Amino acid sequence: MSIPVIESTRAARRALHRVPELSGEERGTAEQIAQWLSAYHPEQLLTGIGGYGVMAVFGKSEAQKILLRCELDALPIQETNNFEYRSEHTGIAHKCGHDGHMAILLEVARRLQQQPMDDAQVMLLFQPAEETGTGAAAVCRDEKFQALQPDYAFALHNMPGYPMGSVVLRQGTMNCASRGVIVTLTGKTAHAAQPETGRSPAPVMTALIDSLAEFSGRFGKNGLALATVVGAQLGAKAFGTAPGSAELYVTLRSQTDEIMQAMLAEIELQLTQLCAQYELSFAIAFEDVFPAVNNTVEGITVVAAAAESAGAELIQLSQPIRWSEDFGHIINTCQGALFGLGAGERHAALHNPDYDFPDELIDHGAGVFMEILRQCNR
Ligand SMILES: [Zn+2]
Numbered sequence: 001m002s003i004p005v006i007e008s009t010r011a012a013r014r015a016l017h018r019v020p021e022l023s024g025e026e027r028g029t030a031e032q033i034a035q036w037l038s039a040y041h042p043e044q045l046l047t048g049i050g051g052y053g054v055m056a057v058f059g060k061s062e063a064q065k066i067l068l069r070c071e072l073d074a075l076p077i078q079e080t081n082n083f084e085y086r087s088e089h090t091g092i093a094h095k096c097g098h099d100g101h102m103a104i105l106l107e108v109a110r111r112l113q114q115q116p117m118d119d120a121q122v123m124l125l126f127q128p129a130e131e132t133g134t135g136a137a138a139v140c141r142d143e144k145f146q147a148l149q150p151d152y153a154f155a156l157h158n159m160p161g162y163p164m165g166s167v168v169l170r171q172g173t174m175n176c177a178s179r180g181v182i183v184t185l186t187g188k189t190a191h192a193a194q195p196e197t198g199r200s201p202a203p204v205m206t207a208l209i210d211s212l213a214e215f216s217g218r219f220g221k222n223g224l225a226l227a228t229v230v231g232a233q234l235g236a237k238a239f240g241t242a243p244g245s246a247e248l249y250v251t252l253r254s255q256t257d258e259i260m261q262a263m264l265a266e267i268e269l270q271l272t273q274l275c276a277q278y279e280l281s282f283a284i285a286f287e288d289v290f291p292a293v294n295n296t297v298e299g300i301t302v303v304a305a306a307a308e309s310a311g312a313e314l315i316q317l318s319q320p321i322r323w324s325e326d327f328g329h330i331i332n333t334c335q336g337a338l339f340g341l342g343a344g345e346r347h348a349a350l351h352n353p354d355y356d357f358p359d360e361l362i363d364h365g366a367g368v369f370m371e372i373l374r375q376c377n378r
């Protein structure tokens with residue numbers, strides 16, 4: 001990747017698309033972004049935030065601190081597109097459009113250099129490791145970030161399936177909470193001819209799977225609740241041995257963090273009771289933990305006004321989006337919102353091998369963000 005100065009933010013997007021990097025490994029992307037940003041002469045240019053995070057700060061004023069966020073990471077997906085800027089990294093590609101989100105913030109940086117804002121400090125955060133749900137939390141723990149705690153934070157995500165350029169918004173939960181749960185059950189193996197002398201995890205595993213199937217009804221009265229069994233491992237293909245251990249992988253998803261806590265408490269309660277009954281021990285571990293993204297009233301008011309000024313169609317969602325976003329960590333401590341930017345009704349879906357970010361959203365997305373900055377200063 002070597003475009004020392006951006007010829008255009010479209011060219012930058014395509015340059016980023018060629019050399020995608022996985023979550024937590026975005027070293028080259030971060031170096032390139034920092035190099036491009038330095039050409040716009042921000043007041044501060046911070047690197048190594050929560051991993052490979054980069055942040056450019058424009059404006060000296062302490063009056064209002066507004067953060068705009070995009071993501072650095074790509075996905076472990078083999079690209080099937082054949083255009084000339086296709087991914088050069090086997091098995092890795094920008095299939096969530098984070099290359100486009102970065103290009104949008106580069107365009108915002110370019111405009112901020114040309115038209116500085118007098119009464120706001122604007123922080124452009126290029127966040128690492130969004131796809132694994134670890135990046136935003138790591139950024140929030142970083143002292144360099146804590147020293148600049150924003151008053152407002154906004155982020156956008158392109159959304160295939162919605163009209164090109166529309167602004168998609170919801171008050172309250174925009175994106176659901178989710179987390180991967182790993183349940184480990186430990187008993188004792190036995191000869192398969194004498195299974196009664198061992199302690200097989202099978203009855204606990206099946207009882208828990210049956211119970212999880214009823215979580216939607218039990219916990220979904222005040223919003224979405226989903227427990228999806230994504231994998232299970234019991235014993236091994238060894239016909240002389242009754243199993244002594246098992247693992248169960250479950251993805252929990254919920255409209256609110258409270259529903260998530262209730263589901264987790266129920267899993268723990270059931271395991272405690274069942275494992276006592278069958279003389280097993282258990283452990284619970286988590287991966288890919290995403291809190292719900294809770295848009296604030298002030299945040300969505302700003303975005304709605306900005307969409308109108310930018311001439312974008314505004315679509316209010318009645319239901320939250322099921323997929324998760326780790327931006328929830330960032331707006332938990334300030335005003336703000338995450339909104340969708342329609343990528344076209346017939347556009348390939350996110351995380352699909354033929355997906356590609358639509359370049360026409362770069363200028364438009366930057367325009368909406370610039371309006372958001374102005375609206376915050378009203
Ligand atoms: Zn994604």
Ligand SMILES: [Zn+2]
Pocket residue numbers: 071096097098130157
């Ligand atoms: Zn994404």
